[in-house]
Amino acid sequence: MNIARKIFFDSRTSQISPFWRGQLFLFDKPVGPSYSSQTGHKLLFVFLFSEALVRPLLNAGARWLTIASRDWWPLIQLTLLTGLACCLAIYFARVHLSQLGLYSWIRWSKTEKYYFLQIVPITIIVFSFMASADLKMLWTRPDLWKIAVFVFVPKMIWGFYQELLYRGIVQTELVRRWGTVVGILTSNLIFTFGPLHDYHFLLARKNPSHLWIFAGIFAIGLLFAIVFKRSGNLWIVGIMHGLGDWFIDGLAEVSRMAR
Numbered sequence: 531m532n533i534a535r536k537i538f539f540d541s542r543t544s545q546i547s548p549f550w551r552g553q554l555f556l557f558d559k560p561v562g563p564s565y566s567s568q569t570g571h572k573l574l575f576v577f578l579f580s581e582a583l584v585r586p587l588l589n590a591g592a593r594w595l596t597i598a599s600r601d602w603w604p605l606i607q608l609t610l611l612t613g614l615a616c617c618l619a620i621y622f623a624r625v626h627l628s629q630l631g632l633y634s635w636i637r638w639s640k641t642e643k644y645y646f647l648q649i650v651p652i653t654i655i656v657f658s659f660m661a662s663a664d665l666k667m668l669w670t671r672p673d674l675w676k677i678a679v680f681v682f683v684p685k686m687i688w689g690f691y692q693e694l695l696y697r698g699i700v701q702t703e704l705v706r707r708w709g710t711v712v713g714i715l716t717s718n719l720i721f722t723f724g725p726l727h728d729y730h731f732l733l734a735r736k737n738p739s740h741l742w743i744f745a746g747i748f749a750i751g752l753l754f755a756i757v758f759k760r761s762g763n764l765w766i767v768g769i770m771h772g773l774g775d776w777f778i779d780g781l782a783e784v785s786r787m788a789r
Contacts, residue, residue, distance in 0.1 A: 552645025552761075560762020563629045563706050570703045572623035577699050580615050581725045601676065601787070604684040612691045619699065630698035631764025642763050653770060657777035664781040677784055685780040689772030696721040696751070697758045697767060705759065714755045722748040750774070 546556060565573075588607050592598035619625050627633075638646075658665055671677065700720060705713030721727075722744055734740040754767040 548640035549644045551641040552648065555756060555760045557641050557645070557761040557763075558639045560631075560760075563625075563702055565623075565625055565629060567707075569623055569625060570706060573619065573625060573699050573703050576615060576618040576623055577695055579618070580611060580695060584614060585611060585725075601680040605680055605687075608684050608687040608691055612687055612694065615691070615694055615699075630694070630702055631758060631762055632694075632698070633763075638763065642761055642766065645761070646763075646766050646769075649766070649770065650773070653773050657773065661777055661781055664785065668781065668784060671784075673787075677787070681780045681783055681787070682776055685776040686769070686772035689770075689775045690768035692721075692726065693754065693758070693764055693768040693771050696726070697754060698764045701755060701758065710759060714752070714759060718748060718751045718755050721751045 546554070551557065588610070589598070592603055592607065597603050616627065619627065619630065628637075635643075668674075668677070696717060701713060701717035704717050707713065708716065727744070727747055730740060730743055754771060757770075758764060758767045
């Protein structure tokens with residue numbers, strides 16, 4: 531076991547280059563959270579307050595004010611949600627965002643930097659190949675600035691917000707409480723079946739086969755959960771998630787936008 535640790539897991543003695551270590555999830559072991567159980571309770575409150583109260587109220591308020599369909603509303607809503615969650619974590623829970631995986635590029639290890647600089651282009655290339663027809667249509671549009679500001683940016687923020695809440699806050703706290711396996715599985719079940727994706731149950735009433743989408747959501751969430759647990763870096767999974775939201779949902783929204 532000690533030999534395997536030296537070869538694979540310990541970055542100081544590993545014979546695997548940092549260029550490849552990220553692809554094998556062999557990141558340097560992140561520093562665990564050092565906050566108290568009381569602080570952990572406050573973090574879970576931040577999650578519940580954001581997802582069970584603030585986001586539904588914003589959605590309801592937007593429908594009441596008839597602004598939910600406005601192009602600029604997602605940008606405003608998601609900026610408010612993300613800013614509020616960060617402020618509550620800092621000033622209410624008294625947790626530095628670095629303990630939730632948000633730390634500066636200078637503090638990233640070589641493995642994290644190499645992995646990020648590999649996985650982002652790979653993600654863009656793969657999704658671009660899959661959505662080549664939509665991208666061709668995109669480049670013919672005269673309102674690219676509008677699409678960038680009101681679709682691309684909100685989708686990136688939306689992906690980051692989800693990772694901040696479900697991985698940065700919920701997974702970090704549940705792993706601290708219950709250990710890696712139970713903490714990851716529980717937080718990912720909340721991510722899959724909780725308020726973020728519960729609308730799929732309504733869609734499945736007319737089409738029960740739609741329930742299979744939860745398998746895909748769980749699998750993708752588990753990938754992000756593992757990358758975050760191994761690296762401790764929320765920026766990586768937040769940007770990956772945002773790019774996925776842009777290519778999967780954002781391009782579909784662009785096609786529905788008036789030119």
